[in-house]
Amino acid sequence: MNTEKGFNTALKIHIDEKNKLEHVTRLNMKIPFPLENKKVLVTAWETTITSQVGRVLVDFIESDFNNIDDFKNIFIGYAMFTLVSEEDKKKLVNSKGLYYSEIIDIVKKYHNKLKNEFISIQKQIIDILDYCIFDDSKKYFEGTTSLQKFVFLNTLSDTKNKYPFLENNHAEQYLVNAIKTHNKQIQTEEELEDIISSHETVYYIRDTYISDSFFFLLYLELYHLLKETMILKKCKNCDRYFITDRIAKIYCDNIAPSDFSKTCQQIGPTKKYEERIGLDSAITLYRKIYKKKERLAAKKGESYIQEYENFKQYGKGMKEAYQTRKITKDQFVKWLKDEDCE
Numbered sequence: 097m098n099t100e101k102g103f104n105t106a107l108k109i110h111i112d113e114k115n116k117l118e119h120v121t122r123l124n125m126k127i128p129f130p131l132e133n134k135k136v137l138v139t140a141w142e143t144t145i146t147s148q149v150g151r152v153l154v155d156f157i158e159s160d161f162n163n164i165d166d167f168k169n170i171f172i173g174y175a176m177f178t179l180v181s182e183e184d185k186k187k188l189v190n191s192k193g194l195y196y197s198e199i200i201d202i203v204k205k206y207h208n209k210l211k212n213e214f215i216s217i218q219k220q221i222i223d224i225l226d227y228c229i230f231d232d233s234k235k236y237f238e239g240t241t242s243l244q245k246f247v248f249l250n251t252l253s254d255t256k257n258k259y260p261f262l263e264n265n266h267a268e269q270y271l272v273n274a275i276k277t278h279n280k281q282i283q284t285e286e287e288l289e290d291i292i293s294s295h296e297t298v299y300y301i302r303d304t305y306i307s308d309s310f311f312f313l314l315y316l317e318l319y320h321l322l323k324e325t326m327i328l329k330k331c332k333n334c335d336r337y338f339i340t341d342r343i344a345k346i347y348c349d350n351i352a353p354s355d356f357s358k359t360c361q362q363i364g365p366t367k368k369y370e371e372r373i374g375l376d377s378a379i380t381l382y383r384k385i386y387k388k389k390e391r392l393a394a395k396k397g398e399s400y401i402q403e404y405e406n407f408k409q410y411g412k413g414m415k416e417a418y419q420t421r422k423i424t425k426d427q428f429v430k431w432l433k434d435e436d437c438e
């Protein structure tokens with residue numbers, strides 16, 4: 097285990113299958129507010145991040161690692177202490193702390209260094225997920241679970257070359273914590289009896305993986321998604337990956353790309369209905385106003401002709417902007433209503 101002046105830089109991961117939660121413990125960074133001229137301290141206290149099982153993997157495969165902000169979120173959030181050199185580790189746990197700009201310099205350096213590896217691993221994970229979860233074209237796989245497909249995939253001879261990600265991540269240690277109490281170290285059988293018979297004491301057994309590899313965290317989450325501890329889905333509206341514990345759910349709860357005020361779950365069912373009957377309420381409104389302006393131009397002439405021509409010309413661009421998602425449905429409808437008020 098890597099330790100630096102007593103700082104343990106490994107990740108500790110506990111998967112709580114019953115509650116579908118994962119607890120990832122890592123070194124804590126004390127970030128001051130406001131940031132200007134103050135230093136960020138890495139403290140010896142560890143911090144635990146709790147989320148749904150699979151959360152980090154979904155964030156990882158949905159990230160654009162050419163973008164430094166996406167890289168930064170994953171890197172600082174989980175990966176940093178397991179991926180930097182010994183020298184940089186020393187810098188980070190320096191008791192005097194680092195300015196935020198110095199941390200950003202470290203992020204930039206590793207963005208250059210790791211970007212391609214992250215992108216490669218991202219592709220490998222997406223391929224594996226496709227093979228095991230989303231590809232239903234292979235008839236001989238009918239009735240097999242995702243995890244069984246994963247086991248089959250691992251037996252194929254070219255898997256090692258295709259997916260090096262599966263080869264090089266391991267937990268260094270696997271601990272089964274014995275009975276642990278809030279406030280007491282148990283030494284004798286009498287103390288044990290005392291503690292177990294006491295109603296105030298909480299004790300539990302907890303498995304913890306300890307790993308110096310951020311990629312092990314991804315591997316463990318991959319395993320649990322294939323095992324369906326949480327269910328991985330692809331949103332039918334935005335095509336992004338999301339996790340859920342409801343097998344029937346088909347839309348995600350992220351902000352919808354076509355309408356920033358709603359989630360895919362809020363607009364997906366309506367949109368699907370409109371698509372099914374060949375109807376989009378915004379396009380219908382566009383056609384209605386178009387026809388109305390055309391009629392007025394023919395009947396009243398003059399300024400109405402100009403208005404109709406303007407709408408024909410400008411409206412086409414707005415309609416295209418809406419259909420290619422450059423503007424939201426709300427923006428398009430608002431524009432249409434403003435045009436309609438004369």
Ligand SMILES: [Zn+2]
Nearest residue numbers: 331334348360
């Ligand atoms: Zn979505």
